[in-house]
Amino acid sequence: MSETYNPGRIEPAIQSRWEQDNAHRAERGDGERFYCLSMFPYPSGKLHMGHMRNYTICDVISRYQLMCGKRVLQPMGWDAFGLPAENAAMANGVPPAQWTRDNIAHMRNQLKSLGFAIDWERELATCDPDYYRWNQWFFLKLLERGIAYKKTGTVNWDPVDQTVLANEQVVDGCGWRTGAPVEKREIPMYYLRITDYADELLASLDDLDGWPERVRTMQANWIGRSEGAEISFACGDETIKVFTTRPDTLMGATYMAVAAEHPLATRAAENNPELAAFIAECQKGGTSEADVATQEKLGMDTGLKAIHPLTGAELPVWVANYVLMGYGEGAIMAVPGHDERDFEFALKYDLPIVQVISLPEGRAYDHQQWHDDYAAKDGELLNSGQYDGLSCQKGFEAIVADLEKNNAGRGRIQFRLRDWGISRQRYWGCPIPIIHCEDCGDVPVPEDDLPVVLPEDLVPDGAGNPLNRCEEFVNTPCPKCGRPARRETDTMDTFVDSSWYFLRYTCPHNDRAMVDETTSQWMPVDQYIGGIEHAILHLLYARFWTKLMRDESLVSVNEPFARLLTQGMVLAETYYREDEFGRKTWYNPADVDVERDDKGRLIRAVLAADGGEVQPGGVEKMAKSKNNGVDPQALVDQYGADTVRLFSMFAAPPEQSLEWSEAGVEGAWRFLRRLWSGVHAHVEGGVLPGRVPEKTDGPARDLRRLLHETIGKVGDDFGRRYTFNTAIAAVMEFTNHLNRFEPREDNDRLLVQEAWESVVRLIAPVTPHIAESLWQSLGRDGSVFDAGWPAVDESALVREALTIVVQVNGKVRGRIQAAPSSPKELVEEAALAEENVARFVDGKTVRKVIVVPDKLVNIVAT
RNA sequence: GCCGGGGUGGCGGAACUGGUAGACGCGCCGGACUCAAAAUCCGGUUCCAGUGAUGGAGUGAGGGUUCGAUUCCCUCCCCCGGCACCA
16 A cells, blocks of 8 residues: 555546446446436536536435445436537537537546446437437327427517527627627427426425425426416407406406507507507517516507406506516406506506505505505405405405306416427427428428438528528428428427436437336436526426326336435636627636635736736626636646545535635545545554454543444435535544544554444545545455445444533533433532532522433523 | 525534534644655634633624524525526
């Protein structure tokens, strides 16, 4: 054994031994299966600390389960389609396919150098036709079933580049490359009926008890089930249908509002140029909900009148930009008295505000100022004619009943969730397998002709999808009539790719089926790990897709992920410079030098390369788009994989977001060196592999008790709590004690042998290379991962005396020693007798004494 | 704007079920070793007062419940994530 720790030498050697032994193949072993999965990365170029953290967490859990005797599947793959490859192509002229595959090659090497127990035989990339053919195959099944369908949807349109923009490419309402104000545009797209599964997606959240509560809450709110009513308002010869969650407030409706895209608005604008101009105005700006929700509420009267279905009163019909065509019916009945947005709008445009729900005793309704309790459902109806005096619930029921009687409405359940639009007007994605024929219409590509292969040599230039101009791709005979036809050039949302990759890992090389019988052997995923930013969309789509595949009898599970760990994001400062057109160039924090004041606040940041100033853009998640990803490679080169792994697990608990800082890497490095030299010192005196001490006493007994307490804690932290930082802290603490312990007799050396063997196994999931190496130095054969997890010796845990804290009026005033489970009276007596305690009680009357067994005494004295 | 989460020493964090606030680590200070430096080892380190024993304050701000609150409740401030075409 070498005297000093040299990761540069041991890590590659151990990695090649693992490879030779096929140590990480999922087929290996015969224990219970454990499928441990991390969200696959987008191959953006280099690993960043967010990846590092994610995959280290996954590896720690995998290796811990491996040591517990499980047969572990830890796969890896690439979410390889997507926008950044097109952006890179525009910047460098390199085809997205080449850029993506180069990135994958580089990142695969990086992952391998980190020593993850990944079964590389199962690697997949979503841009491979072998993978995406099954997207196409399944899409056609969904089309047959009517789950996939076509309708129009709204996109961001850049009028200069004549192209559709992603929300990310819309900056302050303008196109990112052209700076032109974007417009909303309606185009035909394919959708999946996720709303058909809304009830089940909501209900089965209750079964996901291995998921964080916050994720379940977010998904439930996203699905957004609400009970309400649809109500029809006559408007000339037309009917305006609305959905409301508050039919009880119907008597307070004072106007109607429709979305700018509503057919009624279009009709009303035909001979009203002013209204037409307003509707055109509403087309400006981005499509994202955040954009719509934060824009100023604007409206215009159409001049049309709608008839209140119960009172017959005439209500003005307005066009309003806060009403969304995509939600509900694209029209609302406005009740300014009890809806905050309607109140704001009514105040602005001087529309009547009528209170129809009473407030608590003594509260008066203020028509000039909104208060949150106006929206409450605690009061009774008033100003509502025959319904006056009813509770909101009773009023709801009575009004819905009367509407049903008049054929003017009915109770209805509405979801916030909208159908999933999967068409993307982009090149670098999975082609949608449809052929458009002038005579036959939209014809599915026959199953035998799959996959529709994406040509890999095109280079996007920012002006639309290059597939449109690729004649070899577009021109094809119609499968039905054989006459010339055109292929669909839209590709699929990349969320389709990531909605089932975890199933494909179970049979990645099967070229005859999407999934097979091995899939159900591994599913569901026992532990899924990924960023909290995926809490809603990716996880919801993956759940939905799994249910779709279940309904095609392809999988047997209802839910794909039994247990979920949502990793907090790794954040870093962003830096940018703005050019004369307001376009921002982002600089990597590694290339920026920062000056701070004595409180650590940033004063000035300059680019190291040219010394010129750059602007701080705030702390954000590490991402390609803001170029603030920190590459762990430099640290791995300097300290080795184990140090970086140890540090990234020690820095914070996994669920918490983490602002990146390198301070502390030294500490991880020092710990591993101390570990190494501690084992070395012991080995110098001769090893005693696998031996356990006889009865211990004095300091040896204390050390052994701490050892077994530590074994218990670390196992609990790895297996149940997933707090790797506290597990590591406990190992460090024990190692500090162990290094200070001086063996006096042979039995002490047996204890030290037991202790080092335990420490090496406890830390092995986090720092596998050094653990393998030390395991052998300690005289043990084989891999530490075959050695099993150390067992707690209960007899070592027994204590004779405990320290009990004594408080006087809630403040700690002293400590006493007592045997475990001492009788209350005895502890109380000892507490009152303690010198400093007595000083504080002196001259006062003891009113009460609270004794928490084996822990604490609180004396209440006045 | 809406939904979800977070805020504890100079810094990352610990305190798991309402019971010793600050484990472990970084940084800093002091010491040992060294011709010297690095590395390493030992000791100290929430703030204020005190040589010290010890006392007072303290977990974003304010209020409440409790013998006792970082933990539970209410109001507010700030930060982060998501908002359906970033992944």
